[in-house]
Amino acid sequence: GAVVSQHPSRVICKSGTSVKIECRSLDFQATTMFWYRQFPKKSLMLMATSNEGSKATYEQGVEKDKFLINHASLTLSTLTVTSAHPEDSSFYICSAPLRTSEFSSYNEQFFGPGTRLTVL
C-alpha cells in the first residue's frame, strides 16, 4: 500500500512547550490529510482535515488555536500542539487518502505510524 511517514515517532516535552509533528506522503500526493488522536484503549478521534493551500477544517470541540495545522505542500502536513499540557498526552496519527481505482469514490485511507506525545 501507499506509504505515509510521521516524525517524530515519540516525543516527551515539558508542560507549556510546543511540539511539531510532521506527516508526509512518500510516494503520492495528498491534497487532503487527516489528523487523529487516540487515547489508550479508545477509538480514533478525528481532530481535523488538513487542506493543501487552504485552512484546515477542525472537528467540533477541537481548539484550532491549540492545534495548529499547516499543509505546506502536496506531500507534507504539520500539526503543532501549542502550549502542551499533560492532558494533551496521546497518540497522534495522520492519514492520507489515495484513490486506488478508476472509480472516483474508491478512495482508501493510509495511516502514518503515529506519534506518541508525553507531556510532563
Place this chain on the structure above:
Amino acid sequence: QKEVEQNSGPLSVPEGAIASLNCTYSDRGSQSFFWYRQYSGKSPELIMSIYSNGDKEDGRFTAQLNKASQYVSLLIRDSQPSDSATYLCAVRSGGSYIPTFGRGTSLIVHP
C-alpha cells in the same frame, strides 16, 4: 449522526479457527467499507476494502457486505496468534473523504 457499531470484545478464538468480526452502520448512503487492523501501540493498517454487496476474499481474510441489512463483516480463516489485534471497521459515504470509524473489536487468538 453517522454511527458505526462494533462489539468491543474481546473475541477469543483458538489457533486455526475462524474468527468472525461484525460491524453495523447507520448511514444507508454509505458506499465504501474498510477493515483495519491495529496492533497495540501501533497505527491502523488497512487490510480489506469492499464496495459492493457480497464477499471479497484476500488470502485468509474475507470481507462480507450486506447493504440491505447495513452490516459488514470480516472473517479470518486459520487464525494465528499474530492476528491478535484490534480490528477497526470504517464506513464512508459517497462524496466524502472522511470515513467514520467504529470503536474496534479486540481479537485474541490463543495457541
